[in-house]
Amino acid sequence: MNLNFDLRLTQEQKLIMTQKMQLSIKMLQMSGFELQQYIDKELQENPVLEANYNKEESSTEKNEIDYKKVLEYLKFDDYGHKDYVNNNEDEVSPFNFISSEKSLKDFLEEQILELQENQYIKEICRYIVENLDYRGYLDSSTENISREIKSSIEDTEYSLKIIQSLEPNGIGCRDLKECLKIQLNKRGVEDKVLFSIIDNYLELIAQNKINVISKEIGISKERVQEYIDLIKTLEPKPSRGFYTGENVKYIVPDAFIRKINEEYHIIMNDNLLPKLNVNSLYKSIILKDEKSDKTSEYVKDKINSAMFLIKSIEHRKSTMHRVLEEIIKRQRPFFDKGKEYLKPMTLKEVADNIGVHESTVSRAIREKYVYTNMGTLRIRDLFTTAIVSKDFGEDISVVKIKNKLEEYVREEDKKKPLSDQKLSEMLKENGMNISRRTVAKYREELGIKSSSKRKRF
Numbered sequence: 001m002n003l004n005f006d007l008r009l010t011q012e013q014k015l016i017m018t019q020k021m022q023l024s025i026k027m028l029q030m031s032g033f034e035l036q037q038y039i040d041k042e043l044q045e046n047p048v049l050e051a052n053y054n055k056e057e058s059s060t061e062k063n064e065i066d067y068k069k070v071l072e073y074l075k076f077d078d079y080g081h082k083d084y085v086n087n088n089e090d091e092v093s094p095f096n097f098i099s100s101e102k103s104l105k106d107f108l109e110e111q112i113l114e115l116q117e118n119q120y121i122k123e124i125c126r127y128i129v130e131n132l133d134y135r136g137y138l139d140s141s142t143e144n145i146s147r148e149i150k151s152s153i154e155d156t157e158y159s160l161k162i163i164q165s166l167e168p169n170g171i172g173c174r175d176l177k178e179c180l181k182i183q184l185n186k187r188g189v190e191d192k193v194l195f196s197i198i199d200n201y202l203e204l205i206a207q208n209k210i211n212v213i214s215k216e217i218g219i220s221k222e223r224v225q226e227y228i229d230l231i232k233t234l235e236p237k238p239s240r241g242f243y244t245g246e247n248v249k250y251i252v253p254d255a256f257i258r259k260i261n262e263e264y265h266i267i268m269n270d271n272l273l274p275k276l277n278v279n280s281l282y283k284s285i286i287l288k289d290e291k292s293d294k295t296s297e298y299v300k301d302k303i304n305s306a307m308f309l310i311k312s313i314e315h316r317k318s319t320m321h322r323v324l325e326e327i328i329k330r331q332r333p334f335f336d337k338g339k340e341y342l343k344p345m346t347l348k349e350v351a352d353n354i355g356v357h358e359s360t361v362s363r364a365i366r367e368k369y370v371y372t373n374m375g376t377l378r379i380r381d382l383f384t385t386a387i388v389s390k391d392f393g394e395d396i397s398v399v400k401i402k403n404k405l406e407e408y409v410r411e412e413d414k415k416k417p418l419s420d421q422k423l424s425e426m427l428k429e430n431g432m433n434i435s436r437r438t439v440a441k442y443r444e445e446l447g448i449k450s451s452s453k454r455k456r457f
Contacts, residue, residue: 024312028319029363032254032272035313039273042309048282048299049306051274104136104242105129111166124151124159128172136171136238137179138163170238176202183234193217194227205231208453221457253371255324257335264328264335268317276310278303319364322354327382334382335372342399345383401432402442409448417454 027035043051108129112122127149131140142156163172169186173179180198197205201213205228214221256267282299327350333341351358365379384397408426412418418426420443424436434442443450 020308023308024315025363027312028316028360029366030316031367032252032269034367035316036273039276039309042305046302046306048279048302049276049309050279051276053274104132104239107242108163108166108171115162117162121155121159121162124149124155125163128156128160128163132172132239134239136168136173138172138174141174168235168238168240168242170235173238176236179236179238180231180234193219194230197224197227198231208449208455210455210457225457251369251376253369253376254320256371257324257328257373259335259373264332266321266324266328268321273313276306276313278306316364319356319360320368322356323350323361323364324370324379326350326353327379331382335374338374339399340403342382342384342397344385344397346385347383350383398442401427401434402446404430404432405439405442406446406448409443409454412454414454414456417451419451 027038030038039051043049109126112125112129115122115125117125124145128138128145131138131145133139138160142153142160145151146153146156160172164182166172169183170179173182177198181195184194184198196217197213201216204213210221210224210228214224217224252269252272254269254272256269258265258267282303327345328335330345330350331343334343347361348358351361354361365383368379369376370379371377384399404427405423408418408423420436420439423443424434424439427434427439440450448454
């Protein structure tokens with residue numbers, strides 16, 4: 001066995017990502033909200049970094065900094081950035097269309113104030129309202145409520161009945177069955193068969209097993225269908241339409257696409273983030289002609305970090321702008337005529353045309369939105385795969401196939417709904433060569449039930 005040791009020199013190429021490169025890539029894929037949070041964190045940790053939230057105030061009028069001298073001192077690379085024209089006169093903020101939503105609890109409180117009840121009962125009613133969940137359901141028993149507020153079961157039950165008599169219909173229910181029955185009672189419906197269906201067959205209704213319900217109850221399938229149609233007119237979530245304080249998300253677009261004089265223009269949303277700059281009080285420390293000390297080294301390091309953050313944000317905006325420019329070139333018919341004209345487009349195709357890696361495009365559009373004449377769109381949704389069509393002589397967008405699938409289902413005979421196999425055959429007749437399994441996949445993505453669950457009697 002040879003156990004000799006020797007030294008050898010080898011030459012190899014290896015890509016090593018520095019911490020700053022990793023951070024730049026991370027910022028590229030951040031959503032607007034995530035980037036806002038990151039900037040807030042940096043503002044707290046970096047004393048030389050400051051933010052201007054007043055967009056109308058020019059950065060050249062206040063705290064003007066000679067960045068050329070600072071950059072020359074720090075010997076940075078190119079920290080220039082591309083300027084984007086933002087016509088604020090015509091800009092329409094999406095927040096202009098967000099109206100003030102009435103709280104469900106406020107709405108109930110208004111009704112409680114008008115009750116012809118004593119103050120004690122009203123306070124129990126208010127406590128019950130405070131225990132309603134985001135759906136408008138009461139997830140606590142009357143026994144627990146009585147024990148918590150030291151009231152009698154009778155008073156608590158009476159107060160709950162009062163809440164259940166208020167608007168919206170079904171409020172204060174303890175489960176779906178009670179929710180539906182409260183609404184029927186308010187309509188004056190007293191059909192025992194209908195109430196029996198709600199108590200015993202909701203799961204079978206969800207599976208559209210009308211035959212089973214018909215046999216077990218002993219009524220016709222047509223009559224069962226009528227009962228189900230009536231149940232579907234009821235509201236399973238009484239809080240719908242009211243602000244409940246949960247699951248509320250606002251989408252702020254990263255850019256606006258406007259059509260001006262038959263040309264589409266990209267306006268980056270500069271209001272999404274604050275204007276960042278370096279505090280002018282710190283620049284004098286590093287620009288002095290003195291020997292370096294710990295203070296100046298600390299300031300130099302912080303300015304280095306601040307300038308890198310500013311550059312990374314501008315790089316993020318520049319990359320998004322280039323991606324959107326390419327999307328507009330390739331999807332002009334979509335922006336002109338609508339979603340039916342969305343062409344197949346992949347990340348790789350866009351990346352090759354703008355000279356970046358496919359992963360860069362993927363990060364640049366992650367959780368990013370753009371405001372268009374068709375509303376706010378997720379950029380990722382503009383990228384679709386294609387099905388090769390020999391008949392049409394061109395690739396067909398998956399979106400177009402899904403639209404056709406929806407059309408077939410919408411126009412089908414509901415007594416004899418189309419199976420996935422039949423839908424596949426119909427699509428093939430139109431040059432869309434996809435299998436039954438693919439049809440099932442697209443149908444589920446569209447939220448369309450299977451043929452057995454779409455059948456009506």
